[in-house]
Amino acid sequence: MDIPTASIERWQRFRANRNKALAARHGWLTLTSFHWLEEAPSAVERAPGLWSTNGTTASLTAVPADGLTLVETGEPVDGTVTAALADEESLMWVQFGGADGDQVVVELAMRAGRYAIRTRDSDSPVLTGFDGVPTYDYNPDWEVAGRFEPYPEPVDVPIGTANPLVDGVHRSVGEVVFRLPGSPHEFRLQAEEEKLGALTVTFHDETNGDTTDDWRKLSTPRPRPDGSVVLDFNRAINYPSAFTPYGTCPMPVKNNSLDIRVEAGEKLPYPPGS
Template identity: 85%
Template structure:
């Protein structure tokens, strides 16, 4: 690493600092303490006061003043029954309670696979309070590789599994990223999803999974150039939230997004030394 340009190392370190800062958000992914499906009729749930239910179209919460619940958006106390409706895959930081400010725990309403669920996000969770950063491999310039993007004529929806076995997902594939990596003599093709402003995301398996890395990771790829060339910097491969919590519904890679090499770059298992 001593021979690398200082600017490159500085950019990577800035990326790592920003990544750890984002993970340490007060009600971020490290604070999840439960995932619970809502049913009909109204019923109590774990780790949150009130009575919760859904008719399949709308989620409902009934509370009394002693429950100490308030709406996240307005801060207004929840008394009686309040409702919310979401489209599939949407989430809402809905209500909060607990702690000196009444906002230690936020209850997130989510709709997944056509069903309503809630997730509690507790700012006092040890996963957050004991967090010191995600372990990573050291920066390796050889894992910054050139490739090309081969777009499909139209996006293709591919059914996938997720980190929650009860939630199915869909990967909207917009094309394939084609490249070679160190230690392999053949090309790889990873199906990609499109993000904002034309950037891409690839979700992939590799031979380090389950040993030094989580079962899968993802990599953001900057928007392809006019000639469709791209750069994949696997030093910036990151974990999905499901690496840190059992309450995620993160998408798994599509069937063919597997690399038969050890990608010893990017983030490691959160429990790695």
């Protein structure tokens, strides 16, 4: 197959930027724990201090010897500090450890109406051993034209997430309609709207659990005025839950399944059983 050099170079730049983003110092590859907060102040694994919530506010009580400082200001935590979040919000709240006191960042998160904390350790072996996400080779056949059919109003669809204790909501703004190589019929995937009108579709396909994670996602630029879109499945990527058991990533809506093997985009980051 004679593939234009410019197309390969664009895909390679996309891959380089994707791997660079994943390798951020306190990014998704550094998650090392997840804890729901309880009403009684309690110690947790992998983070000093006593953590609690009254349902609307999260609290942390610590002494200077714990070595905790606020991420935003660098101020030491001596006594009790509090924070409040809306649902689905996160806050890189406090940090500790390492030569500069910032090896581990503790993220406060509100998920399904409950407070939780996650530790992000820049010395995590998942990060230090990372050398890029495995992918299928670039194949222009997986770049297909489609159209976007918007709903009159967005529809909130209940969904599951990578954490069985967390329910999610998919705000469907319409359907992306397209055909794929090797399939005789048309596909329709519900889409969410992102910044600047871009669309994201979260989908299952027949490679899931074999060469790819249980589901993946694909973003498209903002539809053109006539509704046309381009879906480049070479740019299908994993959710963070493919790399860590501590994600709360959204599953696809019920009918966002493709009954063929989409042999394009990112593969399982680790061999099965590793």
